[in-house]
Amino acid sequence: QVQLVQSGGGLGQPGGSLRLSCAASVREINFDTMGWYRQGPGKQRELVAVLSGGTSANYLDSVKGRFTISRGNAKNTVFLQMDSLKPEDTAVYYCNAQYYRGEFWGQGTQVTVSS
Numbered sequence: 001q002v003q004l005v006q007s008g009g010g011l012g013q014p015g016g017s018l019r020l021s022c023a024a025s026v027r028e029i030n031f032d033t034m035g036w037y038r039q040g041p042g043k044q045r046e047l048v049a050v051l052s053g054g055t056s057a058n059y060l061d062s063v064k065g066r067f068t069i070s071r072g073n074a075k076n077t078v079f080l081q082m083d084s085l086k087p088e089d090t091a092v093y094y095c096n097a098q099y100y101r102g103e104f105w106g107q108g109t110q111v112t113v114s115s
Contacts, residue, residue, distance in 0.1 A: 002026050002104045004095045009109035016113075017083045022095030022106050024076035031097040034071060034078035038091035038111075048093070049080060062088070085113045 003025040012018040020036065035050030049059045049069035057069050068081040078095060090113050095106030 002029065002097075002102075004097055004104050004106035006093075006095050006106040006109045009093060009111045011112050011114065012082070012085045013115055014085060014087060014113055016085050017081070018085065018111060019082065020080040020093055020095070020109060020111075022078045022097075023072075023074070024097060024104070027074060027076055029097075029099060030075045031099045034095070034097045036069065036078070036080045037094045037096055038089075039094070040088070040091040043091075045094070050096075051078065082111070087113045089113050 004022050006020065006022050008020040009018055033050055033052045036048045037045050038048050039045040047060060048063055049067055051057050051069050051071055059067060066084040070079050089111060091111060092108045093111050094108050097104045
């Protein structure tokens, strides 16, 4: 069973930075896509950033230029660098990974942006 384990996040200040990490429990899998979703209070889950094929990145319009998604040297890891944070970035962030055997989710990490 593949598990995605998230770390990072927490409390950040407006204009500040936070970093999220996600690692799969099985090292041998080369996922087709890895990405990050978020769900804010009273909102639906939305795609924040996704990497396809390890190089093609797509972002939610509201985070373009502020967030950066990257894969680690170990292909089963993905990171989300969040800069210039805004209060509206407050949400629970979820790691997501997909390959031919299915789709997997991390446990969720709270990110709160507040002064």
